[in-house]
Amino acid sequence: MKLIDRLKELDAKATPGPWQSVEYGVHSRKKAIAGRGFGPLIDNHVCDTVICDQSDAELIAASRNALPKLLAFVEAYDDWEENGGFYAQPGERLSDARRALDEENESKDQGPGGTWP
Numbered sequence: 001m002k003l004i005d006r007l008k009e010l011d012a013k014a015t016p017g018p019w020q021s022v023e024y025g026v027h028s029r030k031k032a033i034a035g036r037g038f039g040p041l042i043d044n045h046v047c048d049t050v051i052c053d054q055s056d057a058e059l060i061a062a063s064r065n066a067l068p069k070l071l072a073f074v075e076a077y078d079d080w081e082e083n084g085g086f087y088a089q090p091g092e093r094l095s096d097a098r099r100a101l102d103e104e105n106e107s108k109d110q111g112p113g114g115t116w117p
Contacts, residue, residue: 004074011067019064021057031057033064069104073097 001009015035022034031054076094083091090098 004071004078007067008071011071014064017065017068019061021054021061023054033057033060066104069097069100073101 017035019033019035022032073094076091076097080091080094
C-alpha cells in the first residue's frame with residue numbers, strides 16, 4: 001500500500017476535524033486534543049495526554065487539520081505529473097487543490113486558534 005493510500009485510510013477513520021490543542025486542569029500540565037463541531041457537545045476530546053508539550057499537541061492538531069488538503073494536492077500533482085507534468089497545463093484539479101492550500105494560509109490570521117504557532 002502506498003503511503004498516500006494509508007494516510008487517506010487513516011484520515012477516513014479518524015475523528016473529523018478541525019482539531020485543536022487545549023489545556024485543562026487547574027494545577028496540572030495536561031493537554032488534550034479536542035475536535036470541534038461534532039457529536040452532542042460543541043467541543044469533544046479526541047485524546048488526552050499527560051504532561052504533553054504544547055508544541056507537540058499543536059503539531060498533532062495542525063497535522064490533522066491540514067491532512068485532507070495536503071492529500072488532495074499530492075494526488076492532483078501526481079495526476080498532473082503522470083499526464084505530462086512540466087509540459088502540461090496544471091488542470092482544474094491541481095489548481096483547485098492549490099487554491100485550497102492558499103486559502104488555508106490566508107485564513108490563519110483570525111485570532112486564537114487561527115494563527116500559525
